[in-house]
Structures are given as C-alpha cells and as structure tokens.
Amino acid sequence: MREVAVVGVGMNRWGELWEQSHRRIWTEAALEALSDAGVDRVEAMYVGCMSGGLFTGQEHLGALLADELAMGPIPGTRVESACASGGLAFRQAYLAVASGAHDVVLATGVEKMTDVDGAAATYALSTAADQEYECYHGLTFPGLYALMARAHMHRYGTTERQLAAVAVKNHRNGHRNPLAQYRDEVTLDQVMGATMVADPLTVLHCSPITDGAAAAVLVPLDMAKRLSPRPPVRVVASAHATDTIALHDRADLARLASTEKAAEIAYRQAGIGPSDLSFAEVHDCFTIAEVMVVEALGIADRGKGGALAESGYTALDGRLPVNPSGGLKSKGHPVGATGVAQVREAVMQLRGECGDRQVKDAKWGLTQNMGGTGASSVVHIFRRA
DSSP, X not given: OOOEXXXXXXXXXXXXXXXXXXXXXXXXXXXXXXXXXXXXXXXXXXXXXXXXXXXXXXXXXXXXXXXXXXXXXXXXXXXXXXXXXXXXXXXXHHHHHHTTSOSSEEEEEEEEOTTSOHHHHHHHHHXXXXXXXXXXXXXXXXXXXXXXXXXXXXXXXXXXXXXXXXXXXXXXXXXXXXXXXXXXXXXXXXXHHSOEEETTEEGGGBXXXXXXXXXXXXXXXXXHHHHOSSOOXXXXXXXXXXXXXXXXXXXXXXXXXXXXXXXXXHHHHHTOOGGGOSEEEOOOSBHHHHHHHHHHTTSSOTTOHHHHHHHTTTSTTSSSOBOTTOHHHHHOOOTTTHXXXXXXXXXXXXXXXXXXGOOTTOOEEEEEEEETTTTEEEEEEEEEO
C-alpha cells in the first residue's frame, strides 16, 4: 500500500441555502478543493450522500456530479452509510490511491436537506434507523439518543449540565468558524432551558438540519511533495467498523462498539494512542454522542466523557481540543458532507491555517464520523508530514 496525502480541501458556507441547488453546493466545494490542490483533473471521485433521493429527488450522483465538473467519463461513485457517508467516501478515495488504482482522487460529501419540510426531513433521517423495530414504533433520532443519554446518566452519573457543556464548548468554537451554520455562543442555562425535544435533550443539544458540501483531493505522498510547497498532510490510518442498527440488540446502550473497534484499528495502523493526538473532530450529532465518542476513542475513561467536557480538557485551549470547527452542533450537519468537512478541518489545523481557532502545535489529528446511533463508524488519523 502506498502512503497517501491530502493536498487540497474545500467547503462552502453551511446553512439554509435556499437559492442554491444540490449540484451547485457540491460543485462549489469540489472546485475549491481542486484549486487548493493545484490540479484541474482527477482520475476518480467519490460522493458521500445519505439520501439525495428523499431530500431532493436526485439519485445517480456519481455520474451527475462527474459531468457537473466536466470530467466524465471518470468513474464517479456515490457512497452511502447514513451520517457516515462522507467519512466512508473519504475512506474509499484513500483506498483507491493507497492501492495504486488511481493517483489523483476527489473525495466529497453533500446533502441538501432544507428543500423539504420538517416531517419529510425527519422521515429521510429515520431511514438510518431500524425501520421495523424502531421507526414503526415512533422513535426518531432525538428519541434514540435520549435513550442512550439516560442509560449513560443512570450508569455513570452523567449530568444534564455536563451534556450542556458540550454544546457550550462547540458553539464557542463555531463562533470562530466563518463557514459554520450557527456562530452564536450559548450558555449552560440557555442549553438546559431550551425547548425540550426528547428528555433530557433540548433543541440546543441537537445538531441542525443543514445544506452543505465539502471536498478533499488525495494523492500519493511522493506526488504531494511535488504538487504543493506546503507540507503535505498524511493519512496515516483509515478504519471502518459496524454494529447493530437497533439499540435493543446492543449489549450496552452507553457504549459505541463500532467506534471502539475502528479506533483500535486506526491507532494500531498509526502506531500511536489517544494521548498522542493534538485534536479530534468527532460526530456530535447530539451532545451525548460526543460524550460517548470520546470514551470510545480512549480520550476519556468509560463514563467520564461528560466530566471531561465540563472540566475544559476538550476546550480549544485544553489539553486535547475536541471539535475545534464547532462540530456538527455549531458548524452544521448536512449528513453526507459531515465526514469530509471533518477531514477539511483536520487538514487545515495541521497546516496551521485555522486562524483564531487554531490548535497550538498541531501534529496529529483524528476524525470520527458515524452513521445512525453508531451502527457504522469511520476513523481517520492524520499527521503533518
């Protein structure tokens, strides 16, 4: 397997992009990544998109978007793994370059979620849950994550204040991200006192409905050194694991087994452990998700993820910043694009290009992107070369 580097990244401003089409959002991000990389052609492309058919009525995205860039007949592949679609699209691009199948590959993610009403969006997202055993009985994702939160609180004593601290931290970071959907800072009292969605999760514990796209260009490491005067960012680990979709089939509602397994593989590939990381971008679709993810990644001990957020350990100026971009909570969550946007943040952090949200002396970065309630999880580790 060849060593792989990311040489270009792109992302548009995320939010409710009423006047932009699905394809235009994607094309903006893709062209920015190509320009950043200094290339005008790619040999293959991957598109992470959870549900273009339900949100915009558009499937067959591989061919459509290859044509949009005027790069047909290159192979264009749409990748779906619920909210981990973007992370898995990046992994497929990484494997294509590492294997030698292609030299220059474009990894992208996109979702246009606001062209439908709330009920239709809720239905589209619910397709990532178990239809027969969960959705049929009325459970939505806020309800599923609320069950996970209550299990965690019952077992470990995690508090609503600790969950709220995750939202406060991520909005503080997102305030410094000019491309974030929600840049307003929030207080603990605002989070805990907001409209209840699914007890104990208020609306400010939940990531928003978002339109957006992100993109990255991957090449062999030796080519990266020739393409750009900037130090290349190496992809030193790529891992993917799954778990049961339905919560009732899991041995423990307060653990994310797929993330634990993917992290174990990724750390082994990279030859490091969680204490070596400079920062992590993780999947905080709900505040309890970040709490459980940092435990699964070994950043926090089991049951201590909430206390870690409350202590400031994962703050931008803490020992190990988590979600310096603002995370899904503040930056937004166009589900198919999220995993690639995490990669963009990791690359920019390792280049030292993040301005007033820059992590000091960043050398190692990790991204973790998951689908549903953790039924699929993708972990990547990056290093400044």
